Structures are given as C-alpha cells and as structure tokens.
Amino acid sequence: MRTVARLHRVWALVSVVSAAATVAGAALLVPRPAQAASTLGAQAATSGRYFGTAVAAGRLGDSTYSTILDREFNMITPENEMKWDTTEPSRGSFNFGPADQIVNHAQAHGQRMRGHTLVWYQQLPGWVSSIGDANTLRSVMDNHITTEMTHFKGKIYAWDVVNEAFADGSSQHRSSVFQNVLGNGFIEEAFRTARAADPSAKLCYNDYNIENWSDAKTQGVFAMVKDFKARGVPIDCVGFQSHFGSGGPPASFQTTLQNFAALGVDVQLTELDIAQAPATAYSNTVKDCVNVSRCAGITVWGIRDSDSWRSGDNPLLFDGNGNKKAAYDAVLSALGGGVPYGGGDSPTPPPSGDGGCSVKYTISSQWTGGFGANVEVSNLGDPVSSWTLTWSFGAGQQVTQAWNATVTQSGSNVTAKNVSYNGSLPTNGSTSFGFNGSWNSGNPAPTNFALNGTACTTG
Secondary structure (H helix, E strand, O other): OOHHHHHHHHHHHOOOOOOOOOOOOOOOOOOOOOOOOOOHHHHOOOOOOEEEEEEEEHHOHHHHHHHHHHOOOEEEEEEOOOOOOHHOOOOOOOOOOHHHHHHHHHHHHHOOOEEEEEEEOOOHHHHHHHOOOHHHHHHHHHHHHHHHHHHHHOOOOOOEEEOOOOOOOOEEEEOOOOHHHHOOOOOHHHHHHHHOOOOEEEEEEOOOOOOOOOOOHHHHHHHHHHHHHHOOOOOEEEEEOOEEOOOOOOOOOOOOOHHHOOOOOEEEEEEEOOOOOOOOHHHHHHHHHHHOEEEEEEEOOOHHHOOOHHHHHOOOOOOOOOEEEEHHHHHHHHHOOOOOOOOOOOOOOOOOOOEEEEEEEEEEEEOOEEEEEEOOOOOOOOEEOEEEEEEEEEOOOEEEEEEEEEOEEOOOOEEEEEOOOOOOOOOOOEEEEEEEOOOOOOOOOOOEEOOOOOOEOOO
C-alpha cells in the first residue's frame, strides 16, 4: 500500500538490523531440480507459486509497462484502486471503475488478483476518520467490506482484510479511528465480516517490518494470528510487505515465515522492493520464500524503477526503460529451488513427474443446509491448455453457485470446467475455483477427483 507521501518509512526500513535465529523443528529443505522457464510467473508456477506485481490503472496504456506486466507476472495487486478513498469517497457512494479496469485486464490475460486493502488507517476519507460513535463506525466498516468484496466476488484470490494495525516496534495496535473507537476487536470483526462476504477468498493480515523474528511487532502479529487460529477466527494468510534496505532480508526471515506457517496460515511476500536491487539480496529473499512450503507467492511493488513509490532507490527488477536488471536473473534462478508450495505446515516432497494430479478440497464455511467450498487442483502431468475436473458427492450435496469454473451436476456427479482465463495448467501448475452448495444429511468431502480423466490424489 505504498504511497509517495510515505517515503519517510524507507529510511527506517534501510536501517533495520537483523539477528540470526534458528528454531527447533525448522523445515527440512527438500531440494528439487530447477525447471527452466523464461518468465517470473512461469518459473514460480513450476512449484505451485505465483509471482506478481502492483499495478496502477493509469499506466495500463503504457505499452512498455503492459507488455512486461503480461509477459512476466501471473498475479496482480492494485496499488491504490481498491483503497477506501477511491472505492467509497462518500458514505454509501461506491466507485469501482478504476479497480474494475485492472480486474478486467487481469482476467483478459489469465492473471489472478489480490485485493488490497479493505481496512487501513491511511488513504481513508475524512468522513470515516471523523466518526466517533462505535455503532456507526462498526456499521460503516462492515458495509464497506461486504459491498466491496461482494462486487469482486469470485475474482479475487486473496484480500488484505486489515492492513498495518500494529504500531512500529511494538506488540500493541497503533492509534487509528478503528482502534480508538472500536478497540482491539475491530480486526476480528473485519475478518468475520470478510468471510461472510466471500467464503472462498483467502483472508490476509498485511503489515511491514514484521520480517525479523525477534522484533516486538513481529511477535505481536504472531500472537494475534495464533489467537485467531485457536478461537476459529477466519484468517488464511499473513502478508509481509518486505520493503528492504540494500542488505535485503534479516537473517531470521525464513524462520519467521516458517513459524507463521506452522500456525496453519499461508505466508506471502506482498510488496517486495529492495534498495538498489542487489542481485544477492533479491536472491536471498526469494529463497527464504521458496524454502517454506506455505509461502504461496511473491509480489514486487511495481514493475520498473520509474514506477516505484521509492524510485530514487531503483529498487525493482526492471530499470526505467523496462530493461531487465541483474536482480531479475537472480530471482528467476532462485525461483527454481526450494520446496513446492503445498498449503500445509511442512514441506511437500516434489512430484515424481510421472503424471497425475492432486486436489485440495476445503470447506471454507458451513451453515444449516448450505456450505462454501474451495477446490485447488494441481497438474502433475504434461501441460494442458484446458481442463475438466470431475468428482462425486456421497451425501446428496448440490452445487448452487460457482466462480472461476463452469460447474454442472447430474445426480451425484459433478463436472467443473475451466473458464476463459484459467485453462492453461503447466506441469506442476495449479489453479483454484470455488462454489456454494446445499446439504441435508451430511457434508463429507469427495475423494474421487479426476483431472481430464486422470485420478487425482487428495489432501
């Protein structure tokens, strides 16, 4: 969520000093051979991850910008177009035009979307900041989350639900209208509201300066996530903004990622940039992610140095003319190592390479007579340009609504086919879709999935 007005933060980031830390039970790394790919997104996809970038709607008409975007990146985060001051400048009056422009571009080019951001203390309209009544602010916050998520339902892979709620260098929440009026419970309220609005989107907490395991702010966020998981508060992922100085990540960064992952959440590098873009610093950062099986992907905060919120630091992978820098090659190489993304607490062994598929079926929410589900399918065989996933329900469940796939049902047999923007699945590539359904006597998960006629393992 970087803005030019916040450049002063960089200097604090540059001066961060990191201490090495090792924890018992840290992930055993399972080396896997690098698989040659010619772009960042394609290389990340070989381990089931994504590699994305932040995008400004106003730059999409720049041919150099859009060419790099569509060639290199398979995940998009809007820089400002989904923030409150753009989407709801006055109470109850919503403007999704700029964000729709980015989402439409992504869908036309087979790219997925991260939603950024729903509740943040900055880029907040004055009418929100001036609310002093708790019931009013709670109603306004819940309505904003529900309206925005409903508008984009089925089009967003993950939402940064709450952004930067912790004070710098502290385990306590920062002062904000949400904290001051609603108290500590506003974060939980936001996540519960978000789950109800779109049960299939991943829900993330996003913050900066939480990469160093020994930092008080890191420990504060960790304690919150641990508490949420213990009490069933819906949270699926933690975003690390990772605006680094030229030295790159702290020595304990991989430990931090692994410890958060062990709580049962995905971790994502959501806003990566590194001052002067040293190749080694970028390589080390990417390796810290790919060595943790639940590190789902990386987003750099901009495409060219000239597009960056900290352009004076030249912190990105392409120079102002759109030329690849040495850091680009280092990242491409680093993406080929580590362990595949498995969405589990421990590393997943590399696929054998002899074909097949795997499916992760998750009940994201359930209520009397109904439920929401997410299906993530990984292709372990040869690349495919289109896919059909089949399964059978065992207790009379019926699909009532679906997104990111065309789903039909005959009796207990269900068929899901790709839509226009997600049909291509490279070897070790994955995609996901969601649906709502109904149930009566029970809701057991299916086990007989098949991709294009080939039986899949489940997990």
